[in-house]
Amino acid sequence: MGLIKKIFGLTSRAIDNGTFQERASWKVDKMLKGEKVAAPKYKSEEKLYEKYVKDKDLEEKMGVKDEKLIENLNKFEIRSSEIENNTKCGSHLPTRETEWEHKNDKTWEYFFYEPSKEKMLPNRLTLRETLEVLRSKYQLSMLKSETSDAALKIKEELKNHDAVKRIDEEKMTNIWKHFRPFARSDEQKVVRNADLAHLQDVMNRRINDGKFFDLGKTDPKTIQTIEGREKAKQVEAAEIKAIEERRERKK
Numbered sequence: 001m002g003l004i005k006k007i008f009g010l011t012s013r014a015i016d017n018g019t020f021q022e023r024a025s026w027k028v029d030k031m032l033k034g035e036k037v038a039a040p041k042y043k044s045e046e047k048l049y050e051k052y053v054k055d056k057d058l059e060e061k062m063g064v065k066d067e068k069l070i071e072n073l074n075k076f077e078i079r080s081s082e083i084e085n086n087t088k089c090g091s092h093l094p095t096r097e098t099e100w101e102h103k104n105d106k107t108w109e110y111f112f113y114e115p116s117k118e119k120m121l122p123n124r125l126t127l128r129e130t131l132e133v134l135r136s137k138y139q140l141s142m143l144k145s146e147t148s149d150a151a152l153k154i155k156e157e158l159k160n161h162d163a164v165k166r167i168d169e170e171k172m173t174n175i176w177k178h179f180r181p182f183a184r185s186d187e188q189k190v191v192r193n194a195d196l197a198h199l200q201d202v203m204n205r206r207i208n209d210g211k212f213f214d215l216g217k218t219d220p221k222t223i224q225t226i227e228g229r230e231k232a233k234q235v236e237a238a239e240i241k242a243i244e245e246r247r248e249r250k251k
Helices: 002-032 043-053 056-063 067-074 096-101 127-142 149-159 162-166 169-179 193-203 212-218 226-250
Strands: none
Touching: 127 149, 127 162, 127 169, 127 226
16 A cells, blocks of 8 residues: 555655646747736636636726826836935934034044934933043042031032933932043052961861851951941942052053
C-alpha cells in the first residue's frame, strides 16, 4: 500500500509540473504576440471576480466612458527622476549653518535651540536650567551651615527658579541624585595589612569575633539612620572640598 501511494504521488507530481509548464509556455507565447495576459488571481479574488462578472449593473457602468474621470486622471504627472523635497520642518535643528549663524546667540549657547520659557511644557527642562539648579544645589551642599546668609540666599533663588516651579519635586530629587556634581580622586585609600589580615581570619572563621560585623551599626557614618546619612553627606562634601583645594594649590 505504501509503495502504491509513493508511485501515485510521483506520477501526480509529474503531471502537475507538466501542466504548469504547459500553461506558462502558453502565456509566454501570448505575451510575445503582444497580447495582454492577466496576472494569476488568488482563490479569494476568483470568487469576487465571478461575483462581479454576474453583476449586470456593474458591467453596464464599466461600459460607459466617464469623461470626468479621464480628465482628472490626465492631470496626474509623475516624474520619478525629479523628486522635490517639499517637507517643511518648523523646529530648529542643529546644523553647521545654524551653529555658525547663532554662535553669539544666548539661546543657541549649547549648540541647539532653546525654546522660550512660555513654550516649555510641564516637567520639562532645558540643559541650561538643569545646570543652574545642579550648581545651586551643589553650592548649598558645600556650606557648613544651612542657616547662614549664603545658604538662605541660595534657597530663595532655588525656590523662585522657573525650572523648580515647573518640575515635580520628586523628579528634581532624582535629577540631583543621579546627576549631582562629583569629583574624581586620584588618591587611593590603602587598607592596613593588619586590618586586611584580621578580616580574612574572620571570614575564614579562624577567629571568632562576634562584634566585628556590628561595626557598621555603631559607626556614625552608617546610612541606616538619619543622623548617619547627614554625617555621611557632611563627610563627603568635606572630602570633595579638600580635593578641590588641593587642585587649586597645584595650579
